Ligand SMILES: NC(=O)C1=CN([C@@H]2O[C@H](COP(=O)(O)OP(=O)(O)OC[C@H]3O[C@@H](n4cnc5c(N)ncnc54)[C@H](OP(=O)(O)O)[C@@H]3O)[C@@H](O)[C@H]2O)C=CC1
């Protein structure tokens with residue numbers, strides 16, 4: 001039995017992605033404090049929404065998707081309800097396995113995971129790092145679980161804040177670009193739904209090229225950039241406005257924010 005504690009944006013994306021793939025409704029429990037949202041989840045997914053203590057007792061894998069600052073109180077609340085061998089997987093940005101372990105009884109296996117919202121459609125990207133009591137079997141269990149909603153890689157924990165900045169937050173950067181492209185089309189007089197369709201499929205196509213060809217992005221970009229053409233004109237403007245530096249700084253800011261979340 002799997003319990004998802006905290007079915008906000010990320011928790012619900014994982015829930016929906018899991019139910020759409022390998023998991024039956026009776027294999028998944030959810031904890032959500034707001035009764036109105038709990039009722040929506042029951043109606044939408046046909047799953048049991050139960051208090052966190054009950055979830056901790058019944059599940060052998062807990063997937064914690066609360067905001068980082070809500071995590072310590074939750075861990076202290078559920079700690080003594082866990083059975084031997086219950087695996088705790090946290091998706092909270094910034095919280096180290098050491099910090100998570102410090103709020104749990106000794107020897108509870110903890111895995112830190114950083115997924116992203118495309119898990120909702122089975123296209124998630126998750127990185128995993130095990131804590132000091134997580135053995136190969138626990139990492140394997142976490143990998144299997146998150147593998148139902150996309151790709152999974154295992155990394156040393158020291159990379160997890162960078163993962164958070166790249167693939168955890170990453171979908172938002174692409175939505176930001178997509179939104180800007182749609183607005184540019186609208187500003188030039190194109191109907192909004194046409195601009196959205198052009199952008200949507202261009203994003204899908206570009207992603208498929210990156211995955212499918214295995215080429216470096218530079219090569220793919222050069223292939224689009226005809227000498228003296230439109231793309232060269234556009235890219236020159238992006239460079240003139242410092243977009244490359246802005247992106248690098250943005251990703252560093254996200255990494256630093258992730259690091260600081262463990263202190264707050
Ligand atoms: N959003 C994303 O793309 C990603 C988020 N994450 C991580 O996922 C976590 C959740 O983020 P996100 O989904 O964006 O945030 P949300 O605020 O959407 O979700 C948090 C959820 O936890 C619920 N909650 C609060 N306290 C408790 C409790 N004691 N027991 C059970 N549920 C509780 C909240 O309920 P209520 O609203 O009623 O307070 C809410 O539904 C964060 O730690 C974040 O770092 C990781 C990767 C990507």
Ligand SMILES: O=C(O)[C@@H]1CCC=N1
Nearest residue numbers: 093164165168169170
């Ligand atoms: O914005 C956040 O803090 C979370 C973590 C990664 C994506 N969303």
